[in-house]
Amino acid sequence: HYDKIDYAIVWNLPDKLFAKLKNLRAIFSLGAGVEHILNLPSYKDTPIVRLKDPALADRIFNHVLSQILNHQLKLEHYRKAQKAKVWQNELDTYLNNQIQVGILGAGFIGTIVGQNLQKLNYNVVGFKNTSVKKKNFLKIYSKNKLNDFIKSSDIIISILPSTPNTTNFINKKFLRKMKKKSLLINVGRGTSVNEKDLISHLKSNKNFYASLDVFKEEPLSKKHPLWSLKNVIITPHIAGVTVLDSAIEQIHNRWLQITKTGIIKNDVNLKKGY
Numbered sequence: 001h002y003d004k005i006d007y008a009i010v011w012n013l014p015d016k017l018f019a020k021l022k023n024l025r026a027i028f029s030l031g032a033g034v035e036h037i038l039n040l041p042s043y044k045d046t047p048i049v050r051l052k053d054p055a056l057a058d059r060i061f062n063h064v065l066s067q068i069l070n071h072q073l074k075l076e077h078y079r080k081a082q083k084a085k086v087w088q089n090e091l092d093t094y095l096n097n098q099i100q101v102g103i104l105g106a107g108f109i110g111t112i113v114g115q116n117l118q119k120l121n122y123n124v125v126g127f128k129n130t131s132v133k134k135k136n137f138l139k140i141y142s143k144n145k146l147n148d149f150i151k152s153s154d155i156i157i158s159i160l161p162s163t164p165n166t167t168n169f170i171n172k173k174f175l176r177k178m179k180k181k182s183l184l185i186n187v188g189r190g191t192s193v194n195e196k197d198l199i200s201h202l203k204s205n206k207n208f209y210a211s212l213d214v215f216k217e218e219p220l221s222k223k224h225p226l227w228s229l230k231n232v233i234i235t236p237h238i239a240g241v242t243v244l245d246s247a248i249e250q251i252h253n254r255w256l257q258i259t260k261t262g263i264i265k266n267d268v269n270l271k272k273g274y
Contacts, residue, residue, distance in 0.1 A: 009251060011242075015040045026264050028251045031242050032056060032109060033189065034268050035162040049254050050267040055246035057112035060187055063239035064113055064157055065120075067211040070233070071155070071183045072099065096121040102153030103127065104170075105160040105188055106140060107274075109240075113157065125149060129165075150177040155185065162189035163273035172197040181207045187239040190215035195226070202229050213239040 002020040010018070011030035019042040027037055028049045037043055070076065074091045081088035101117055103110045106126030114124045114137055126140045127149045141149035150156070156178065160166045170184070171194040178184065186193055195216060202210060211233045212226065218237055226232055258264050268274060 007255065010037065012036050013040070015042050018042050026258065028254070030247060030251075032240055033161065034274065035189075038268070038270075038273060045266075045270065047264045047266040048268045049251070049258075049264075051242070051247055051250060052108045052267075053243065053246050053250050054112060055243040056240055057109045058116075059243060060109055060159070060240045061113045061116045063213065063235070064185055064187060065117070067185050067233065068099075068101070068117075068122075068155060068183070071209055071211075072096075097123065099123065099154045100125060100152055102149055102156045103137075104149075104156055104158045106137070107159070107161075110157075110159040111137075113159065125152065147177060150174060151179070153182065154179060155183045158184070158186045158188045158192055160188040160192040161274035162191045165272070166192045168192070168194040168197075170194065170198070172201070175201040175208075178208070180205060183209045183211065185211045185213075187213045190218065199225050199229070202231050206231060209233075211235070213237055 003023050005021055006023065006025045007028065008021055008024055009028040009030055013036070018040050024046045026047045026049055029037060029051050032051055032053075034048055034050060037048055073093055077091055078088055100123040101114075103114045103124065103126040106114060106128045110126065114126055118124045118137070124137055126137045127142075127146065128140055129143050158170060160169060166189070169192045170186075175184075175197060184198075190212075193212075193216075198210065202208060209231045213235045214237055215224075215226075220226065220234065220236075226234060
């Protein structure tokens with residue numbers, strides 16, 4: 001009865017099964033990413049309805065904020081002192097309004113993360129390929145101003161999607177332009193980071209830190225060198241876990257809109273891949 005299915009809610013659906021769904025009117029993604037659909041050999045041009053869920057964005061924001069505060073307040077240093085049973089003297093820290101946070105990928109999720117940080121008095125700038133204005137951002141840098149974006153940010157949060165244009169976007173050239181004592185947080189996709197370049201940069205810059213939630217290959221191999229680096233925090237792709245109840249409500253509302261209007265718009269630019 002696969003030919004009678006008009007709509008499908010999918011996440012990491014095997015191509016063998018997807019190929020049987022020949023009469024789909026629309027595909028609903030159960031997560032923020034869409035590469036799990038675009039990379040299917042059988043996928044052609046069926047409209048994709050993206051999950052734009054504020055609850056998911058809030059979950060990512062909470063994770064990002066925890067990593068910023070850990071770095072900003074130097075909590076790792078106190079943790080090490082605790083293990084050594086040392087009463088650590090107070091370390092110099094910065095106030096929120098003394099820190100500039102760069103959002104690399106200022107789309108739906110990036111905008112919510114940036115706005116929430118702005119409410120906490122962080123100075124927030126964004127980077128997007130197309131030049132647009134975002135409420136509550138100090139500034140949005142476009143493609144030809146990437147260097148200015150990198151050099152001005154104390155902390156860079158990557159929320160880039162997985163596309164051919166974002167593969168290895170954060171590489172040796174990118175990392176060398178970041179501030180010496182800065183923090184890189186990746187909650188987007190692992191493919192956007194050249195891991196070899198990042199490892200080299202971390203090893204040669206002990207005051208540079210990275211918080212990584214996503215990787216090129218998951219789960220991360222036990223032999224992967226990132227595990228043993230002291231200036232890295234690793235989390236197992238948990239920053240943006242789908243909030244199921246909220247996601248289903250979002251999908252249901254979009255489905256009702258489609259059935260009412262008969263209009264199905266592809267939320268994904270197939271040329272750009274997101």
